[in-house]
Amino acid sequence: MNPRTQVITLGALAVAINVIASTLVSNLKIPFLFLDTVGTIFIAAIFGPLWGAVVGLLTNLVLGVTSGYTAIPFALVNIIVGLVVGYASRKNGYRFSSALISGIILGVLCPAVGSVIAIGLFGGLTGGVQDVAVLWLKQAGTSLFAAAFLPRLGENLIDKILSALLVYYVVKNLPQSIIRRTNSKKRSSNAA
Numbered sequence: 001m002n003p004r005t006q007v008i009t010l011g012a013l014a015v016a017i018n019v020i021a022s023t024l025v026s027n028l029k030i031p032f033l034f035l036d037t038v039g040t041i042f043i044a045a046i047f048g049p050l051w052g053a054v055v056g057l058l059t060n061l062v063l064g065v066t067s068g069y070t071a072i073p074f075a076l077v078n079i080i081v082g083l084v085v086g087y088a089s090r091k092n093g094y095r096f097s098s099a100l101i102s103g104i105i106l107g108v109l110c111p112a113v114g115s116v117i118a119i120g121l122f123g124g125l126t127g128g129v130q131d132v133a134v135l136w137l138k139q140a141g142t143s144l145f146a147a148a149f150l151p152r153l154g155e156n157l158i159d160k161i162l163s164a165l166l167v168y169y170v171v172k173n174l175p176q177s178i179i180r181r182t183n184s185k186k187r188s189s190n191a192a
Contacts, residue, residue, distance in 0.1 A: 007047050011055050014039030018059040018078075023067060031129070032158040036063070037081045041102075041167040044086035045094035046174075052082025073121055077114050081106055085164070094171045103164030107157035114156075115148040124148040130155065 001009075022036035040059060044052025056078030064072035085094075088102045118126050124144055125131045130151035137147035 007043075007051055010046070011043055011051060011058075014043045014055045015058045015062060017042075018055070019062050019066065022059075022063060026067070029129075032155050033162070034155070034159045035163060037078055037106075037160070038163045038167060040078055040082045041085050041163055042170065044082040044084075045089045045099075045167055045171050047086075048090060049083045049086025052086040053079045054082070056080075056082040068127075070122070070126060073117050074114060076117065077110050080109060080113060081160075084109065094168060096165075096168055099164040099168035100161065103161035104157070106160035106164065108153065110160060111149055111152035111156040114152055115145060118148050119144055 017039040018036050021038055022034060025033050025035050036059065037056070040052055040056040043055045057075050060071050060075030060078050064070075064075075084106055085102050088094075088098045088105075092098065115124070118124050124134050124138070124147060133151035134147050137150060138144060142150075
């Protein structure tokens with residue numbers, strides 16, 4: 001398969017996985033999980049930060065149309081996921097250590113950026129379960145940023161670490177021909 005066709009096909013599949021997983025988790029009201037970045041992490045781990053960022057952006061645009069326009073501003077968070085994982089896996093591949101470290105970094109970075117977006121556009125409330133904690137912390141005298149950030153921190157640490165490790169096990173079991181072809185393509189573009 002042509003490498004460009006392969007990345008576009010897998011990218012479209014990754015967007016679909018993000019949207020379906022996110023919608024399923026949301027409808028089932030599963031706590032501490034979003035799973036809206038699994039596809040983004042997968043594409044970023046295999047094809048690099050640019051493709052990961054594109055999948056992240058497209059995911060939130062589709063989610064914005066299918067489940068509410070409030071998802072669109074949070075595309076920045078999903079783009080950051082693609083960039084962080086893509087750069088973390090660029091040098092040595094997507095190993096267990098890079099998956100775990102990426103998950104931890106994203107578990108802190110995503111709610112920090114998401115909280116700024118939530119505060120700037122929605123006053124800190126986004127219609128999620130964590131809004132109860134946000135209101136409670138705010139009324140307890142906590143700053144608006146801390147009230148918006150702290151409830152999202154725990155959820156994101158669980159979700160991003162779990163998502164990153166899940167993708168690690170998928171990537172680990174991929175046929176080596178796919179990984180070798182994408183890694184050799186990365187090396188040749190880095191050498192140029």
